[in-house]
Amino acid sequence: MLPDPKKKKPAPTQHELSSIILQHERYLAYTGGVRAQLAHTILDGLNLASRTLTEIDLSGASLVGASLYASNLDRASFYCADLRDADLRYTKLNRADMRGASFKGATLNFAVLDQADMRFGRMMYVGTDKSPIGRDEPGPIQPYGSTNPNGVDFSNCSMKGVSFGNAKLEGANFTGALLQGATFKNAQLTNANFSGAVLTNVNLADLNVPPESLVGCVRDITPETSAKFEELKIRLEHHQQWLITGGSEGRPAVMDGEDMRPLAQLLVGRRMTGLSARNVVGIELNFAGSELQAAKFECADLRGANFSKADLRGASFRGAKLLHAIFEGANMAALPLRGGTMLAVDLTGAEVSKEQLDKAAPV
Structure with missing residues (x-):
């Protein structure tokens, strides 16, 4: 067990903290430096934004109102x-240990927390009489293990495979979050909002929320959708034949309104110039290396x-949901047309x- 939390590490100045973080970044890059030791440190209101803090130990630390934006x-x-009240927008928190942390008033929208552990937790300390005390004992330390983090904003986060077992998440906002494979066993989710969230491979019974909290959610592929696999595959094959033969064979594919998820990996490196895919459900589809000019x-x-290294010249994404989509190395320049005109990517x-x-x- 840990020493009495009343003996908290003194708060560093912003200059001192920046120096500690710089040494941590050098440590991670194998260019000297030392690993940061910031457990149980008061860091309230300090700036840790846009830094590389991989594997840093902030257990028991106080980061009230701190900025960790995009770190x-x-x-x-x-x-x-x-x-x-911390700013955790756009942070990368993959496989982070966040058990027992308090997020009341924090903003985590657009963060990536895949495989993070957010179950209930309680830190035990040794009191002045050497007896163990819980984190939620009276004193200057706030009751982290039992604090109600209502109002925490997880909107548009990627939280695939996150463990929320026994977590207290009353009033949490999961609007638009990617929650594939997340577990919520025994979580307290009163007044939580999952509107528009992706809840595939999630036990909805564990959520125990009213239907209005699940409006617009994307759920597991239905048997009816799976049964359309062959039909959708044939459409793609005819489209490719149409492109290869310059229109003399095959026909252009129209996927408008379809759930394309059954196609899974069939879209990698495929010729799909001019594809019509308006209003489709294509969450986590892999278009890597595909030709999608003017799609x-x-x-x-x-x-x-995944659109990495895809040819997206002239493609239209008007009104599309693209959060957490990958565009690394994608060609998003304007597409030259006959007559010397150019068709720009429309976002x-x-x-x-x-x-x-x-x-x-x-470009």
Whole structure:
């Protein structure tokens, strides 16, 4: 067990913290430095934004109102940390240990927390009489293990495979979150909102929320959708034949309104120039290396889709959902047309971040 929490580490200045983080980044890069030791440290209101903090130990730390915006915190330990009102937008928290952490008022929208552990946790300390005391004992330390983190914003987060067992998440906002394979056994989710969330491979009985909290959710592929696999595959094959023969054989594919998820990996490296895929469900589909010039993806749900190294010149994504989609190395330049005109990629009204698009190939 740990020493009495009343003996908290003194708060560093911003300058001192920046120096500690720099040494941690050098340690991670194997260029000297030392691993940061910030467990049980008061870091309230300090700036840890846009830094590489992989595997950092912040267990029991107080980060009330701190900014961790866009930092890489993969495999970090936030065990029983106080993250109330913290800014965790766009952070990477893959496989982070966040058991027992308090998130009341924190913002985590657009963060990636895949495989993070957010179950209930309680930190035990040795009191002045050497007897064990829980984190939620009276005193200057807030009751992290029992704090009600209502109002925490998980909207649009990627939280695939996250463990929420026994977590207290009353009033949490999961709107638009990617929650594939997440577990919620015995979680307290009163007034939680899952509107538009992706809840595939999730036991909905564990959520125990009213139907209005699940409006617009994307659930597991239905047997009826799976049964359309052959039909959708044939459409793609005819489209490819139409392209190869210059239109003398086959016909252009129209996928408008379809759930394309049964096609899974059949889209990798495929010729699909001019594909019509308006309003499709294409969550996490893999279009890597495909030819999708002038494709029409208006209002499609393509969250988490992989467009790495795809040719997207002139494609239209008007109103599409693209959060957490991958565009690394994708060609998003304008497409030359006959007559010397150019067709630009259209992202009007699309849900996508600058950080995602910055990874596309330079135009």
